[in-house]
Amino acid sequence: MANIALASSPAKSAYAEVTAWQRLNTNKNWLAIWFMLPAAAFLILFLAYPLGLGVWLSFTDARIGRSGIFVGLENYEWLWDDSTFWLSVFNTLLYTGVASIIKFAVGLYLALLLNERLPFKAIIRALVLVPFIVPTVLSAIAFWWIFDPQFSIISWSLKKTGLITENINFLGDIWNARASVIFANIWRGVPFVAITLLAGLQTVSPSLYEAATIDGATNWQRFRYITYPLLTPIIAVVMTFSVLFTFTDFQLIWVMTRGGPVNATHLMATLSYQRAILGGQLGEGAAISTAMIPFLLAAILVSWFGLQRRKWQQGENND
Amino acid sequence: MTDALASKLAAKAADLQAVLTRSAPVTDSSEGMSYLHNVPRRLVTLYLPLSIIMLVLLFPFYWMALTSIKPDAQLLDLDTFNPFWTWNPTFKHIYKLLFETEYPIWLWNTMLVAACATIISIIASVLAAYAIVRLRYKGAQWVGGAIFLAYLIPPSILFIPLSTVVYQYGLFDTPLALILTYPTILIPFSTWLLMGYFKTIPFELEECALIDGASRWQILTKIVLPLAVPGLISAFIFCFTLCWNEFIYALTFINSAQYKTVPVAIVTALVDGDVYRWGSLMAGAMIGSLPLVILYAFFVEHYVSAMTGAVKE
Numbered sequence: 001m002a003n004i005a006l007a008s009s010p011a012k013s014a015y016a017e018v019t020a021w022q023r024l025n026t027n028k029n030w031l032a033i034w035f036m037l038p039a040a041a042f043l044i045l046f047l048a049y050p051l052g053l054g055v056w057l058s059f060t061d062a063r064i065g066r067s068g069i070f071v072g073l074e075n076y077e078w079l080w081d082d083s084t085f086w087l088s089v090f091n092t093l094l095y096t097g098v099a100s101i102i103k104f105a106v107g108l109y110l111a112l113l114l115n116e117r118l119p120f121k122a123i124i125r126a127l128v129l130v131p132f133i134v135p136t137v138l139s140a141i142a143f144w145w146i147f148d149p150q151f152s153i154i155s156w157s158l159k160k161t162g163l164i165t166e167n168i169n170f171l172g173d174i175w176n177a178r179a180s181v182i183f184a185n186i187w188r189g190v191p192f193v194a195i196t197l198l199a200g201l202q203t204v205s206p207s208l209y210e211a212a213t214i215d216g217a218t219n220w221q222r223f224r225y226i227t228y229p230l231l232t233p234i235i236a237v238v239m240t241f242s243v244l245f246t247f248t249d250f251q252l253i254w255v256m257t258r259g260g261p262v263n264a265t266h267l268m269a270t271l272s273y274q275r276a277i278l279g280g281q282l283g284e285g286a287a288i289s290t291a292m293i294p295f296l297l298a299a300i301l302v303s304w305f306g307l308q309r310r311k312w313q314q315g316e317n318n319d
Numbered sequence: 320m321t322d323a324l325a326s327k328l329a330a331k332a333a334d335l336q337a338v339l340t341r342s343a344p345v346t347d348s349s350e351g352m353s354y355l356h357n358v359p360r361r362l363v364t365l366y367l368p369l370s371i372i373m374l375v376l377l378f379p380f381y382w383m384a385l386t387s388i389k390p391d392a393q394l395l396d397l398d399t400f401n402p403f404w405t406w407n408p409t410f411k412h413i414y415k416l417l418f419e420t421e422y423p424i425w426l427w428n429t430m431l432v433a434a435c436a437t438i439i440s441i442i443a444s445v446l447a448a449y450a451i452v453r454l455r456y457k458g459a460q461w462v463g464g465a466i467f468l469a470y471l472i473p474p475s476i477l478f479i480p481l482s483t484v485v486y487q488y489g490l491f492d493t494p495l496a497l498i499l500t501y502p503t504i505l506i507p508f509s510t511w512l513l514m515g516y517f518k519t520i521p522f523e524l525e526e527c528a529l530i531d532g533a534s535r536w537q538i539l540t541k542i543v544l545p546l547a548v549p550g551l552i553s554a555f556i557f558c559f560t561l562c563w564n565e566f567i568y569a570l571t572f573i574n575s576a577q578y579k580t581v582p583v584a585i586v587t588a589l590v591d592g593d594v595y596r597w598g599s600l601m602a603g604a605m606i607g608s609l610p611l612v613i614l615y616a617f618f619v620e621h622y623v624s625a626m627t628g629a630v631k632e
Contacts, residue, residue, distance in 0.1 A: 028455070032450045036447050036450050038447070042440075043503060053480035057483070106372070110372055113365055125619075126615075127377065130376070133560060133612060134380070135582050137564075137582035137583075138604035138607050139604070142379040150395075153397075187375065195623060199627035250475045250566065273478070273571075277478075277571055289477075293476065
């Protein structure tokens with residue numbers, strides 16, 4: 001018996017010998033470097049670096065095919081006196097403000113409707129999301145055709161019902177064009193808002209509503225004092241996303257109006273594309289892009305602190 | 320003996336069914352107090368607004384499909400024919416699109432770029448999400464926050480500097496420019512989504528595997544990934560859709576018609592001065608969205624969970 005025990009002791013010493021390599025391979029931080037490497041490489045090379053480069057470009061007079069030299073705030077000074085730039089800022093704020101508010105209102109309403117007991121609920125919910133699935137550019141082209149100055153189906157229907165006598169110039173008139181692109185944006189954004197809010201609504205327990213009904217709460221009171229408070233966190237997140245993506249929208253405008261008529265629908269994103277890529281003034285375009293960042297930060301902070309305040313009101317002090 | 324058993328079972332089943340039907344209204348808790356609403360009231364407050372919204376949401380697609388099969392004569396003559404229907408559909412526009420333009424090439428480009436970018440992003444995100452959630456290295460929380468911030472950086476403020484970067488790397492006007500830049504949109508999103516999925520997998524499973532001598536790589540491929548398949552599908556579908564939808568990078572980085580993706584090609588190459596272009600434009604828009612709609616039809620639940628999951632986290 002003792003012999004066997006003795007014989008096994010050399011093996012034991014081999015077991016105890018852990019090489020530095022093995023030790024490294026079980027080190028969390030060392031392993032994490034390798035796990036993070038692919039994602040980090042992409043995000044640094046194609047996201048962080050261009051982001052910094054964009055800010056740098058806005059301080060240079062770079063053009064396409066020529067790396068610029070540092071010119072300080074010249075681009076921004078130029079933009080400060082540029083009425084087209086201020087028009088695009090106005091358009092962007094109008095577009096984002098109006099579209100986000102209506103998207104929120106209609107989206108919440110649609111979510112509340114879909115939360116009711118309905119036949120074929122799954123199919124209806126799936127159909128609601130289709131405008132969000134179809135690539136924006138392709139649905140924008142459909143809207144372009146629907147808003148055609150001569151052959152618009154809306155003009156035709158309104159004329160047939162006798163409401164108007166002349167075709168509506170949807171994309172040729174300043175305010176009509178703004179209203180049309182905002183409508184298309186709302187059309188595309190409502191499904192996203194509705195379906196995400198619906199997911200939030202489904203987590204609200206029906207017994208709360210029952211209790212409130214028994215206590216004699218009206219429909220509005222039930223919405224105001226049960227649905228809305230419980231939904232606030234998800235509303236904050238959804239609206240942050242919605243505002244963010246509306247503010248930086250490019251596709252819809254570019255396809256439907258290219259910023260026209262007379263720059264009435266130019267957003268900051270489309271203007272920066274026009275100046276930088278089509279006009280070749282990379283520096284100026286980069287300055288317009290960089291000017292969007294403070295607005296974006298403000299939007300994120302507002303919704304973030306809105307969310308924190310709500311959490312604090314509900315008596316939570318952590319996640 | 321078997322007959323007796325069968326009849327016994329049948330009786331049991333009948334009993335069970337009776338119980339189920341009797342208790343059905345009680346167990347359906349989702350009904351709540353809505354039995355208080357009567358049918359006419361529901362008609363006005365629920366079905367009417369819902370059908371109006373649905374009509375507005377779906378009409379552009381109907382109009383797209385109808386325009387793409389209308390003969391030219393009916394397309395622009397709204398008064399002689401009822402514009403909302405056509406009795407003699409034609410496949411002329413679709414035929415013209417598929418055989419007289421480069422549309423099949425654009426479709427192939429889009430699919431290739433979307434598939435490659437999605438696969439790259441999913442692999443990178445799986446590794447990153449696993450490291451953030453389960454390796455919990457120094458500063459993992461901060462990296463998680465940074466990835467969420469990266470998700471909030473929109474392409475429309477990046478495309479100008481990115482175009483110079485792409486040019487520096489010598490990728491300008493190649494499909495590789497898109498395959499390598501799209502992951503910057505996809506990785507933050509799918510990492511965030513997969514982090515949520517990985518968190519739901521019990522940590523004890525991994526501890527058992529570690530005790531049994533599995534390496535981290537084995538744990539990831541043999542335990543975590545098989546359990547996270549729904550999350551992977553969600554991330555895949557959503558990323559694929561995002562790629563297909565991407566416009567501004569493709570518009571900026573690609574010049575030659577042979578490398579264009581469908582959204583860009585339709586806007587730049589298919590739009591010409593022809594009054595009758597609408598038929599083929601609409602056909603192009605319809606065929607360009609069909610693959611996504613079909614994919615979506617099969618994976619609705621995954622898609623919805625990707626969308627809401629990323630927001631809920």
